[in-house]
Amino acid sequence: MNYIFKLLLFIYQARKSWWYTSTCRTKARFIRTFLGSFWLGLSNLLSIAVLAGVYGTVFKVANFKDYSIYLGLGLVVWNYISSSVLGSAAIFEINSMNIKNSNINPIFYVVEEWAFQLQTFAQSFSLVLLVLSFIKVSLISNFIIY
Template identity: 40%
Template sequence: MTPCSSLNSYRQILPALAYAAWLRLSVQFARTLIGSGWIGLSTLLSVAVLGTIYGTLTRVPDWPAYWIYVALGMVSWSTLAGSITASCTLMERARERLLNQPLPLGVYVLEEWVTTSFSLLIALAGLLLVVGVLEPQVWLRLLQGGWLGLLNLLLGCLWLSLLLSPLAVALADLPQLMPILLQIGFLASPILFYRQSLGALAWVSQLNPLYGWVRLARDPFLGEMRWGWQLLVLLVQLALVAVLLRWLDRRRMAVIRWL
C-alpha cells in the first residue's frame, strides 16, 4: 500500500471518527450548563487575564491589535501543546482497545486529533466573536487565508502525534519530560508578548521550533499572509501524515509488545 492509498483509506472513516469525537466532547461536558461552550469560555478568560497582565507589563501601544495577537497565539499554542501532551499518553490510554480491537494504530491518533480539531474550532469561534468586535476585519482575514494557517496548525498536530505516540510507549520518560519542555517553550516564546519586548534576549524566541506553527496560524490574522510558504508547508505536512500513517500501521505489533 502506497502512502497516498493509505491516506485515502483513512479519509473514508473520518466521518465516523468525527462523530465519535463529538460524542466524547458531549460526554465530557454533559453535566454542565453550557456544555462544550466551556472550551471557548475558559479560553476567553485565560486570554483576558494573561493578556491584561502581560500587556500592562510590556506597555503595549495598541490594545486591539495586541488582543488579536494574544488571542490567536494562545489558542494556537494551547491546541499544539495539548495535542502533543495527549499523544504522549494516547497508546497507554487506548491499551484495552488496542488489545481487543484489530484496528490500525492510526485510527486512535486520528480520533484524538479530530477531538482536538473540534476543540480548536469551538475556542476560535468564541475568540473571534469577541475580538471581532474590536477588529471586524479579523473575520475577513479568516476568509482571505487564516483558514489555511489553521489547517497547517492542525496538520502539524496530526503528524507530531503520529510520531510521538509510539515513541512515548518505548520511551517512558517522554510523557514526564514533554510538559516541562512545553511550559518552558510557552514562557520563552512571543505568545503573550511581542518579540521586540525581549530586547537583547530576542534570540531566545528562535529556540522553540514549535513556535513556527503558532506563526503559521496567527500571522494571516495579523495581515501577514504568505501564500507560497503556507502552501509549501501544507504539501510537506500532508506527505508526512501519509508516510507516518503507513509507518504506524506497520508498527502495530511492536507497540502492543511495548505496552
C-alpha cells in the same frame, strides 16, 4: 508504499467512525455543564483577558487592541498545538485495552485523537474570533480574505 496506501484507505473508509467517536468524546466531556463546549472558548477568553491586562500593563503596550488580538489568536493556536502534542503522547496507553481486544487498526485512535483536537480547536477559535471581532471590526473580513 503499499502499506501507506492501505493506511490512507482505511482512514478514508473509517472517516465517519473516527469523526463520530471524537464528537462523542467532546459531548461526553461537557455533558453535565450548563454551557457545554462553550467552556472551551470561555476559558480561553478568560485567559486572554487576564494575560492581556497583566502583560499590557506591565509592558506598557501602546496599542492595546492589537496586542489583545495577537495575544488571543496566538494563545488559541498555542493551546491547540500544546494539547495535540500532550494528547498524542498517551494515545496508545489510553486505548491499550481496545487495541489488545479488537482488530481495529491502531491508526484509528491516532486519527480520532486528531479529529478531537481539531474539533476542540474549531470551537474555541470560532468563539474567540467572534469576541475579538468586536474589539477590531475588520478582523473577520481580514481573516476571510487573507
